[in-house]
Amino acid sequence: MAVSRRRYGGVSLIELIIVLAIAAILVMVASPSLTAIIKDSRLRVAANTFQNTLAFARSAAVARSAAVTVCKSDDQETCDSSLSWAQGWMVFVDTGDLGNADDDTIGDIEGDQRLRVQQSLNTTITAKSVDLPNYISFNSNGFVTGADGSYTSGEIVFCDERGSSGRMRSIFLTAAGSSRVGDSAATCP
Numbered sequence: 001m002a003v004s005r006r007r008y009g010g011v012s013l014i015e016l017i018i019v020l021a022i023a024a025i026l027v028m029v030a031s032p033s034l035t036a037i038i039k040d041s042r043l044r045v046a047a048n049t050f051q052n053t054l055a056f057a058r059s060a061a062v063a064r065s066a067a068v069t070v071c072k073s074d075d076q077e078t079c080d081s082s083l084s085w086a087q088g089w090m091v092f093v094d095t096g097d098l099g100n101a102d103d104d105t106i107g108d109i110e111g112d113q114r115l116r117v118q119q120s121l122n123t124t125i126t127a128k129s130v131d132l133p134n135y136i137s138f139n140s141n142g143f144v145t146g147a148d149g150s151y152t153s154g155e156i157v158f159c160d161e162r163g164s165s166g167r168m169r170s171i172f173l174t175a176a177g178s179s180r181v182g183d184s185a186a187t188c189p
Contacts, residue, residue, distance in 0.1 A: 039124075039160050039162065040167050042124070042160065043125065043158050043159075043160055043167060043168070043169045044169060046086065046121045046122065046125050046158050046169070047170070048181060050089075050127070050156060050171055051179050053070060053089065053091060053118060054171065054173065056116060057091045057115075057136070057138050058142045059142075060093075060115055060138075061138035061139060062138075062140065062141065062142045064093060064140075065140040066093050066094075066140055067093070067094040067137055067138065067139055067140065068092070068093055068094060069094035069135050069136065069137040069138075070089055070090070070091050070136045070137075071090060071134065071135035071136075072084070072085055072088070072089055072134060072135070073089055073090045073117070074087045074088045074120065076088065076114070076119070077114075081134035081135075084126050084127050084128065085129070086120065086122075086125045086127040088118055088119050088120045088121075089117070089118050090116065090117045090118070091114070091115045091116040092113055092114045093113040093115065094137055122160075124161045125158060125159070125160050126188065128156070129154060129155070130154050130155040131152070131153070131155065132152065132155070133147065138177055142176070142177040143175060143177050144174070144175050144176075144177055151175035153173055153174045153175040154173055155170050155171065155172050155173070155184065155186060156171045156173070157187075157188065158170070158171075159188035164187050168184040168186070169181060169184065170182055170183070
């Protein structure tokens with residue numbers, strides 16, 4: 001009687017360990033680039049969020065035929081020029097001195113008419129203004145104006161803990177009120 005031998009397919013324990021070791025090496029090689037992608041994404045989200053706020057403020061200024069201001073604020077009630085834009089901001093109808101939320105002549109009980117607030121962004125992100133005052137005010141025509149009524153333009157630079165060696169995102173704001181997000185040549189704060 002002949003004994004037939006069947007060969008069963010499968011993988012040995014040694015083959016499985018080798019495949020797992022190769023997979024672990026590939027994951028270790030890919031993880032630094034994944035970290036950079038996540039950090040770049042955070043910067044992109046921060047810059048786009050601020051640009052959306054500027055577009056909203058400009059639109060509100062034209063729709064209301066009134067000055068609308070975006071200022072730095074960590075409590076979403078008062079403007080604070082010592083802060084970074086990444087620590088939060090608020091948008092309000094500005095009927096008094098430009099950039100001052102406390103002296104407005106119309107609005108709610110606090111004396112201002114807040115339209116939108118933004119709490120602090122990711123704690124690793126910082127932002128600074130280049131050639132802009134500590135607030136951004138749009139007049140009733142949607143133009144960016146300074147305290148003296150002159151038109152102004154500038155840039156807001158967003159950086160993370162990588163500083164100038166990492167990828168920075170900037171919002172370029174024109175005197176006509178339009179803005180765009182792009183890469184920056186400025187240095188990080």
